[in-house]
Amino acid sequence: MPRRNVAILIFAAVFAMLCHSRVDRASRVLAYAMRQIRDRALVPVDQTDLLEGALEGMTSRLDPYSEYISQADLMAFNEEVDQKFGGVGMEVNVDPKTKQLTVISPLVGSPAYEGGIHAGDRILRIDERSTQGLSLADCIELLQGEPGQPVVLEVLHPGDTEPTTVKLIRGIIHVNNVLGDTRNADGSWNYLIEGEERIGYIRITTFGERAGEQTKEAIREAVAAGVQGLILDLRNNPGGLLGAAVEVCDLFIDDGVIVTTRDRRGRVIRALKASEETIRPDIPIVVLVNRFTASAAEIVAACLQDHDRAIVVGEKTFGKGTVQELIDLDAGFGLLKLTTAGYYRPNNRNIQRPEDADEDEEWGVSPDPDFEVPVDHGQWGEIRRLRGERDVYHPKTGRVRDADRLPEFDPQWKKGIEVLKKRIQ
Numbered sequence: 059m060p061r062r063n064v065a066i067l068i069f070a071a072v073f074a075m076l077c078h079s080r081v082d083r084a085s086r087v088l089a090y091a092m093r094q095i096r097d098r099a100l101v102p103v104d105q106t107d108l109l110e111g112a113l114e115g116m117t118s119r120l121d122p123y124s125e126y127i128s129q130a131d132l133m134a135f136n137e138e139v140d141q142k143f144g145g146v147g148m149e150v151n152v153d154p155k156t157k158q159l160t161v162i163s164p165l166v167g168s169p170a171y172e173g174g175i176h177a178g179d180r181i182l183r184i185d186e187r188s189t190q191g192l193s194l195a196d197c198i199e200l201l202q203g204e205p206g207q208p209v210v211l212e213v214l215h216p217g218d219t220e221p222t223t224v225k226l227i228r229g230i231i232h233v234n235n236v237l238g239d240t241r242n243a244d245g246s247w248n249y250l251i252e253g254e255e256r257i258g259y260i261r262i263t264t265f266g267e268r269a270g271e272q273t274k275e276a277i278r279e280a281v282a283a284g285v286q287g288l289i290l291d292l293r294n295n296p297g298g299l300l301g302a303a304v305e306v307c308d309l310f311i312d313d314g315v316i317v318t319t320r321d322r323r324g325r326v327i328r329a330l331k332a333s334e335e336t337i338r339p340d341i342p343i344v345v346l347v348n349r350f351t352a353s354a355a356e357i358v359a360a361c362l363q364d365h366d367r368a369i370v371v372g373e374k375t376f377g378k379g380t381v382q383e384l385i386d387l388d389a390g391f392g393l394l395k396l397t398t399a400g401y402y403r404p405n406n407r408n409i410q411r412p413e414d415a416d417e418d419e420e421w422g423v424s425p426d427p428d429f430e431v432p433v434d435h436g437q438w439g440e441i442r443r444l445r446g447e448r449d450v451y452h453p454k455t456g457r458v459r460d461a462d463r464l465p466e467f468d469p470q471w472k473k474g475i476e477v478l479k480k481r482i483q
Contacts, residue, residue, distance in 0.1 A: 164177070300317075351376060381401065
């Protein structure tokens, strides 16, 4: 064997031994510290708590998206990822005037919907406990529970003077991530823009497990109703599952790369490509984004922009382009959520915003030229208020008429409608 090869082998062996030695030493130091705390700390500490503290400390030294998820927090985390939980199925809020729990809308087909709960109903008691003074989180915790278990509500319907007692049986509730412009009389979503019936409107709030399936169904409804253009609203969407984002992109393009993931050395781990199962490869699309559009939502906006399938309107997005992998630890010790890769657009640019990057640098997703429409904080607050009112349908009184002012207060939505009207003339 040539001397050069021998030298390389010796160097590799020594390097491996040094690396092993450093890792082994770190393990010994950690184990020694835990023993000292266990044996000598003035206040005794449970070993599981100690290990979880160590895991939390290690992940806190990483990027903002890596974290340790304890066994105690695992159920709530899984509910958030799966977008399903045990409950009665209604959107609620605490009325700022009455301080009472108020129904925004029951989910169509849910126990609340089937039990006669309507938008605007006030929930006065949950299983004999008054909701007066309770936080929204406390009320939601009381409403949720094991599927099949009953919950008794004292409800005051709008216009009534006496409350009604309603018994509901909790079921599996699937969160709806895909919303329309207004609600139909039965509480379902209307995916056509009121007054602009040739233009569809689909709002994706987060990319949960069923976002792709729900978006496909919404598009089918809109197409069946005769839409000729579509607004896809991804504003304030924090992201979610990579697979769901890929499914949504695949509805609109029939060829090419949707997104690639790369490791810390820049090597391609996966290149996710479109299939030929596209619903409408020809319909004009406008994607609305803002500074809070992040992660999986940025993947969708970037994909449709790079493939010339959509005009992107709004503001430069958040710039969160990293992949978090869920690593199972030993039984009873939860999960490690670890950033292991980065997202790259079809044009091979990284979505992730570098630390201390300027706004004019290339990261995230920028609106197409001449389609940047900024919205300040105060203006966005009014848009959200009007959108919230527009989302509610009261069976007895219809929609709050103030919500009809939304188009004049939302310049990004208005711009999207203008763009599509020109393209479908």
